[in-house]
Amino acid sequence: MTLVTVLILAAVLGCIALLALAPAAPARRNPEPARPAAPEVPRLKTVPGQRSIHHRAG
DSSP: OOHHHHHHHHHHHHHHHHHHHGGGSOOOOOSSOOOOOOOOOOOOSSOTTOOOOOOOOO
């Protein structure tokens, strides 16, 4: 076998090994504690200075 073939086989086998071991790995928990919810800021319904556009059917 050539060197390229050996490297390709090693890469494929490595990927298969990682996929086989992945479900066994424990899930990482979020290291940061949960933050309290931020108070909701009232939003403007329109942009200041915006003029409404009236379309006429015609």
